[in-house]
Amino acid sequence: MPKTADIIAHALYDEGVRHAFGIPGGEVLELLEAFRKTGIKFVLTKHEMGAGIMAEASYQLTGRPGVLVATLGPGIANTAVAVAQAMLDRSALIVITGEIAAALKPLYTHQIFDQESLLRPLVKWTTTVAPAHAFEQVRKGLAIARAPMPGPVHFNLPTDVAAAEQTDARKFAPVAVRTLPKRDDRAAIEAWLKKANRPLALVGLGVQVDGAERELRRFLEAWRIPLVTTYKAKGVVPEDHNLSVGATGLSPVVDKIHMAQVREADLVLTIGFDPVELRADWIAPWDERKATVNIDLLPNTHHVFRSAVEYAGSIGGCLQTLTQAAPKRTPSRWLDADLDRYRRTIMHAIESAPVKGMGPYQAACALREVFPRDTIATIDTGAHRILINHVWQAFESRRLLQSNGLGTMGYALPSAIAASLHFPKRPVLAMMGEAGLDMVIGEMALLAHHKLALTIVVFRDDTLSLIKLKQQRMKLTETGVATGSPDYVMIAEAYGGNGFVVNNAAELKKVARVALNSKRFTLIEARINPAEYRSQM
Secondary structure (H helix, E strand, O other), X not given: OOEHHHHHXXXXXXXXXXXXXXXXXXXXXXXXXXXXXXXXXXXXXXXXXXXXXXXXXXXXXXXXXXXXXXXXXHHHHOOHHHHHXXXXXXXXXXXXXXXXXXXXXXXXXXXXXXXXXXXXXXXXXXXXXXXXXXXXXXXXXXXXXXOOOOOEXXXXXXXXXXXXXOOOOOOXXXXXXXXXXXXXXXXXXXXXXXXXXXXXXXXXXXXXXXXXXXXXXXXXXXXXXXEEEEHHHOOOOOOOOOXXXXXXXXXXXXXXXHHHHHHHOOEEEEEOOOHHHOOHHHOOOOOOOOOEEEEEOOOOOOOOOOOOEEEEOOHHHHHHHHHHOOOOOOOOOOOHHHHHHHHHHHHXXXXXXXXXXXXXXXXXXXXXXXXXXXXXXXXXXXXXXXXXXXXXXXXXXXXXXXXXXXXXXXXXXXXXXXXXXXXXXXXXXEEEEHHHHHHHHHHHHHHHHOXXXXXXXXXXXXXXXXXXXXXXXXXXXXXXXXXXXXXXXHXXXXXXXXXXXXXXXXXXXXXXXXXXXXXXXXXXXXXXXXXXXXXXX
């Protein structure tokens, strides 16, 4: 008969899981053995935060739940940042933590605290797996993790329960339910679509969650509606499409341009547009008398913005029915010249060249020029991330990864490792500041161990530039923002990779091409003049 650990492993495998990440303790060894027998590769990391980010990125990359494994006590305590990341960035993450045997729990105290209570505010559901009905618990947890909006679920697994034999070993049979709008419900939307002269779509990660990228593109093309995406939704429609006008969410400079277009629009459609990615300036961004439509998986309970008409259900199904109602001849609105002018206005607002050295804009442009169209890129949190989102074009959904709901530092390297493990034949690029890299630098050991030839570019300016800028604007004395980072080239070589320092865009492009052809990982330390951040923030 299968053990509880076997039921968990088989359930995850049936969901498409092929990798689990973490650091084991004696309390999870039955689970690791079950993974081995089932065909799930366990990836040993250097810290539970890095493991959790790799697992969260696995969901973003594959649409299959990510799996994080940690032991009791300090193991689970170290997972908090990664679990919060999955919650606020809408990722189905299965967190499995070992716990002392149930028989010992009433008296034993070493490394013991209430593990469920620790994670309860950060997960959609937490449960201690019981000796009986483990199948039902696991099935329920997987369903909760993947249901809109996706998020983390915690299984607390006592050692004696993990090894307990189970009589129930049924196969999982998930059922997908797609609700479509009734004719009466979409009548107002269709009337506004036909009447509008200057419609605009604001698109977020809900489209990715619903797998509605194809339906979105057909809808926008049929009705000729330009789209602006959040950062995590970049690529739902290729960003070189003539209807794409870039991204929005965290740049005061770029958001001001988009806000002006929102005010001018006579119809605004928010499609899977989750405000978890937006600055506070997006609170109540339009007069509620404006023709506005919200199409999302769930009803609007955030009230960051309000819409005159709302449809909650299948985004893809709703867009498909609206596409069928489009006129045979595409409406003659939003001339190509207007859209080109819109895009040029954004680029003029962010492009710059420093008087001395290389600025982050030049570095980002150089990398986008060199790296192929099918590159999977990751960006760490920091001043550089906001700028890069308006320079780096994404051509596929979920191929520009970042922490935007939580905005945690240290994200880019672990998520790039996950990308290389899942897609070993694709170019993978991690763009980081030195402070973010310092937080997770130990995970570089995985690169040589797993033969991952990805590229890391460190935007180095030896300062927490965004925080320093805020201090200056508040007329405060500069305190606590000098990073004092090490020799990254030496560290890269010590971990078995290549290391380079570049001081201008030409050098960066040359070395980036070398990195793309290397069989080892490459770290490029790009010396950045941070002066242009002042005009971007």
